[in-house]
Amino acid sequence: MAKNKYLISILALIIVFAGVLAGCGSSSKDDSKSDSANSGAKSGETKNLTFMFRGGPDEQKAYTAVIKKFEEDHPGVKVKIVTTTADQYATKLKASIAGHSVPDVFYYDPGDLRAYVNSGVLADITQYVEKSSIDINNIWPYGVNFYRYDGSVTGQGNIYGLPKDVGPFALGYNKTMFEKAGIALPDKDKPYTWDEFIKVNQELTKDTNGDGKIDQFGTGFNVNWMLQSFVWSNGADWLDSTKTKVTIDDPKFAEALQYFADMQNVYHITPSVQEAQTLDTYQRWMKGEMAFFPVGPWDMSTYEKLPFEYDLIPMPAGSTGKPATWLGSLGIGVSADSKYQSDAAELVMYLTASKEGMEQLVAAKVQIPNLIDMAKTWAADTSTKPANKEEFLQVVNEYGRPIPGTQTYNAEWYNLFFTDIQPVIDGKVTAADYVKSEQPKMQKLLDKAIEQEQKSKK
Amino acid sequence: MPTKSKLYRKEMIYGYLFLAPPVIGMLLFTLYPMLYSIYGSFTDWDGLGQMNFIGLDNYKDLFSDELFHKAMFNTFFMMIGIPIGLVLALLLAMGLNRGIPGTTTFRVIYYVPVISSLAAISILWQWAYNGDYGLVNQFLDLFGIKGPNWLANKHTVKPAIMIMAIWKGLGYSMLLYLAALQSVSRSYYEAAELDGANGFQTFRAITWPMVKPVTFFIVVTSIIGGSQIFTEINIMTSTGGPEYSSASAVFYMWQKAFGNFQLGYSSAMAVLLALFIFIVTLVQFKFNEKSSGDLD
Structure with missing residues (x-):
């Protein structure tokens, strides 16, 4: 009898399973039925x-x-x-x-x-x-x-x-802070050179209340979203024109990355080491403790309520003399x-x-x-914030570029670059060493993405 | 074959009817996807359409995939939190079992994290771990310690997530232990006392063996849960942490599957992880069988 019971439960399982499968089958049939019914639907x-x-x-x-x-x-x-x-x-x-x-x-x-x-x-x-x-x-x-x-x-x-x-990703600056410090406002048509950018940041990085702690910073960029601007305006890129080769081992690339890391480690114009997390710098910008911060159109509704005046300028320009930024x-x-x-x-x-x-x-x-x-x-209309909205349009029309990761079948190779970057930002690894060791790893993933794309076309 | 009464058969049918929903649910939402995933692991499935059989290629690639090794290592590393949580939970349970005033209050306090949403907790802890304004560092500051930026430092990110996981799971393990402790017959302790056993001896010879089934249960479920750690990591370190130092196996799987169109490859990882969990659990069961029954 025990055996019999066992048999029955197996039978029950089979029936249930068959029912499930049948259920799936019939529901898809229903779908196709309603499909045809709908395609012949009346306008009402x-x-x-x-x-x-x-x-x-x-x-x-x-x-x-x-x-x-x-x-x-x-x-x-x-x-x-x-x-x-x-x-x-x-x-x-x-x-x-x-x-x-x-x-x-x-x-x-x-x-x-x-x-x-x-x-x-x-x-x-x-x-x-x-x-x-x-x-x-x-x-x-x-x-x-x-x-x-x-x-x-x-x-x-x-x-x-x-x-x-x-x-378009443009650069914003805290106008009120400039005016208070008596520093000439940035030119909206002439980008800062990298040296000028450091200099003005150094002037604005200071301890305003005399407690011995720096409480006003030049900037604090997130490497994920800001490095592109520096790399491109220095004449380098992540990819070659055929989109099949990773070109981060270009010395100009390394130079831009080093400049980016040095803002924190050499020039001390950003909050201390290991704070690339935007939460911190974003909050500081919102509180008016930061001179420069990137601004996208999606920020405008939030920045309406900023306790200071802000406006847009082009990104600082590297050796090409031209600003660059991405356009999503x-x-x-x-x-x-x-x-x-x-x-x-x-x-x-x-x-x-x-x-x-x-x-x-x-x-x-x-x-x-x-x-x-x-x-x-x-x-x-310059009466609404930010006054220089024109900058956004210039990015769209003239100097914006797509994020390199979106140019290939998947962005795995590109994301790896940022996954491993922290030691460079912390100043523990030089940019030159980093790009040399990272290029082959990224190339391998890019090759894989290209192979995947070929397959998907078949 | 003895004939059965009508009532008996009727009851049997009802019985199966009641069984049906969970069984159907299991077949549909667990077994079917699982089998599909096993099949998918032998293909180059991209999750969109293409699904060609490629044999063991995915598994071969996994052997040389550095990030996969890193993710597996991270997953194992974070399991160090399991024994720590276990010891803390047992200590707490023993403390609360002494009938000190306010037991109920403490139980509630320790249990609140368990019933809270993991996503919400992760966000809260993300703030707590913030290098600048975080509660954790503010607290350390009271003792003159300058805390690291926990989640942005590759050396502290795993311990940080472990601490949170321990905190979150503590109440649950504690409650299980408390129930186990309360079911230990007083007479054992009385006998031990008469024999002049000291506290440690009592613990080693009575308490520990008596709560062993619970320990076993917690260890097994924690290892299974620990292997699948994902939500905390996805929320607290959305890119897998600096240099992928907090990415878990499931996190890597998720990235590959939903970010890079490599569902086949991800399935292979999932199969390996499932195999791993299966083997570990099997070993634990065998081990438990051997060492159980100490008290008899």
């Missing part, structure tokens, strides 16, 4: 779109408002909004792709464009963009090119999304599996290229306008 039926994005509270509020407006303008279309925090977004999106339930419209990082196109996740929206009333030439070409791909090179070919925004972007794309691709594309264009949508987003101070004509009017 509600079309449900899912939009997944990320952003801070201000940004979420702004986007929710714009989407509400979109729904009003497009009767019959309902948009379900899914938001996540910034650090969870990539995981959630990739899980949804692996699970074959990609949202109709979603943000994606331009670095992932090739992977998503090669594997058929993103829909080609070229036809919708061409048919629509939007003027593609009125959107920053740099931004649109992020989302063009012809099957081998990005930057040209069909459109697989539009930029949610472009994110986040794309909004349409799922290739979306049932309502044309409506989804419509939503993308509404969010990125329509006057109505853009006006609301810009008013919320979460981004700079995507539309060139609107951006010009916006920048010309």
